[in-house]
Amino acid sequence: MAPAKKGGEKKKGHSAIxxxxxxxxxxxxxxxxxxxxxxxxxxxxxxxxxxFAMKEMGTPDVRLIPGSIKPSGPKE
Structure with missing residues (x-):
């Protein structure tokens, strides 16, 4: 017979992805x-x-929410 592995099974946690x-x-x-x-x-x-988001976040998967893009600063 093959020797048993030490430590048993480990549970997989949540992925950061x-x-x-x-x-x-x-x-x-x-x-x-x-x-x-x-x-x-x-x-x-x-x-x-x-x-810009790809560069800052370091991932090619960037999704923009249509209502979130708005101007900031004083209106003239």
């Missing part, structure tokens, strides 16, 4: 969309926000 992480940042979108045509600004801004 399944945890949802939410962070809030303020980024200057003007720097990224300066010089873009009017109709391309919104799509370019979303791409830049995703790119």
């Amino acid at each position: 399944n945890k949802v992480v939410t962070r809030e940042y303020i980024i200057n979108i003007h720097k990224h969309i300066h010089g873009m045509g009017f109709k391309k600004r919104a799509t370019r801004a979303l791409k830049e926000i995703r790119k």
Whole structure:
């Protein structure tokens, strides 16, 4: 017979992959969309926000909530 393993079975804990992480940042979108045509600004801004989030979070899976993107600062 084969020798028995010491320690028995270990329970698997929760993986960090399944945890949802939410962070809030303020980024200057003007720097990224300066010089873009009017109709391309919104799509370019979303791409830049995703790119920033990928860099900060270190993961390619970035999901944006549509209502969470809002301007900050004084209105003039």
